[in-house]
Each structure stands twice: as C-alpha cells, then as structure tokens.
Amino acid sequence: MLELLAGAQFAAMIVLLIAAFITFIRLAKGPKLADRVAALDLLAVIFIGMMLLHTISTGEQVYLDAVMVLAMISFIGTIGFARYIIHERERS
Amino acid sequence: MINGITISFLLLGALITLLAAVGLLRFPDLFSRMHAASKSASLGVILLAVAAAMQIDGVIGVVKIVLIIGFIFLKSPVSAQALARAAQAPGEPAYNMKAPEEPPISAEKSSET
Numbered sequence: 001m002l003e004l005l006a007g008a009q010f011a012a013m014i015v016l017l018i019a020a021f022i023t024f025i026r027l028a029k030g031p032k033l034a035d036r037v038a039a040l041d042l043l044a045v046i047f048i049g050m051m052l053l054h055t056i057s058t059g060e061q062v063y064l065d066a067v068m069v070l071a072m073i074s075f076i077g078t079i080g081f082a083r084y085i086i087h088e089r090e091r092s
Numbered sequence: 093m094i095n096g097i098t099i100s101f102l103l104l105g106a107l108i109t110l111l112a113a114v115g116l117l118r119f120p121d122l123f124s125r126m127h128a129a130s131k132s133a134s135l136g137v138i139l140l141a142v143a144a145a146m147q148i149d150g151v152i153g154v155v156k157i158v159l160i161i162g163f164i165f166l167k168s169p170v171s172a173q174a175l176a177r178a179a180q181a182p183g184e185p186a187y188n189m190k191a192p193e194e195p196p197i198s199a200e201k202s203s204e205t
Contacts, residue, residue, distance in 0.1 A: 005098060083178070
C-alpha cells in the first residue's frame with residue numbers, strides 16, 4: 001500500500017507538471033493581457049498543489065506555512081492587474 | 093484504508109487540475125477560459141489539500157490545511173470576478189455574446205467607491 005501511495009504521489013506530480021506546461025502555453029500565447037493574467041492565477045494554484053504534494057512526500061510541515069502565505073496573497077496581483085486593465089482602457 | 097482514500101483523492105485532484113489547464117488552453121474566449129480555470133482548479137487543489145490532511149500527523153498541520161482550503165475558497169471567486177469585470181469593454185469580441193454598449197466599470201467610478 002505504501003508503494004502504491006508513493007506511486008500515486010509521483011503520478012499526481014507528473015499530472016500537475018503537465019498542467020503547468022499547458023498553462024505556460026496559454027501564458028505565452030494569450031492574445032490579450034487578461035488571458036495572461038488568468039494563466040498566472042491558475043499557475044499559482046497549480047504551484048500550491050505541488051507544494052502540498054511535497055508536504056505529503058517529505059512530511060515536513062514547514063511547507064504548509066509557505067502554502068498558506070501563497071494562498072493568502074496570490075490574488076492581490078490579479079486584482080492589481082484588473083485595476084491596471086481598467087486604467088489602460090480609460091486612457092486610450 | 094486511509095491510504096486508499098488518499099490515493100484516490102490525490103489522483104482525482106491532479107486530474108481535475110489538469111482539466112482546468114486544458115480548459116484554459118482550449119476554450120474560445122476569455123470568459124469561458126476563466127470559467128474553466130477558476131472553479132475546477134480550486135476544486136482540484138482542495139482535493140489535494142484533503143489528501144495532505146489525511147497523511148500528515150498532528151493537529152496543527154490539519155488546522156493549517158483547513159485555513160489553506162478557506163483561503164483558496166475565498167480568493168478564487170474574488171480574483172475571477174475582478175478580472176472578468178475589468179475585461180468587459182465596448183467592442184471587445186467574445187464568443188457568442190454581444191459586447192456591452194458602454195463600459196460596465198470605469199476608473200473614476202471604481203476609485204470613488
């Protein structure tokens with residue numbers, strides 16, 4: 001059962017890496033700024049999942065503090081970009 | 093038993109997060125992309141967090157994970173709503189949807205409130 005658990009952690013990490021790669025494609029491609037900001041938002045959530053997986057596999061609970069801070073402040077950047085998009089549209 | 097539940101939650105959470113990324117890549121316009129990305133990504137990460145809460149020992153870690161779930165549950169709709177409201181513009185092309193006549197939110201109005 002423990003080997004199965006380690007294998008499941010490995011498989012979940014691989015799947016999250018594929019998800020991050022697909023999100024990077026949208027980040028590079030996105031036709032407008034808002035698409036790129038949405039991709040960055042999803043990327044933060046995927047990295048939160050990766051750090052949770054790392055917490056499971058190492059047993060170190062220090063990573064949980066970093067995950068908590070990342071979950072707390074990662075949306076502030078998105079809101080700042082939203083304000084920036086509104087101001088750019090007003091100026092043009 | 094606990095390990096089996098953890099394995100299924102891990103795989104389900106990772107696959108739902110992958111689904112969110114595929115939706116972000118494949119959908120035709122910004123609003124449906126954000127519809128895919130914000131909701132299913134938060135569900136996938138919450139499943140991963142529940143799996144982590146089953147594996148770690150100690151009460152403090154479980155409390156931290158509950159806080160993480162709460163923050164993700166709060167932040168995902170807030171950022172999606174702010175971004176979608178900012179992206180609506182006159183003449184903005186959206187799939188199968190009419191562009192609004194005038195901007196629903198302007199800089200002066202938003203700085204007043």
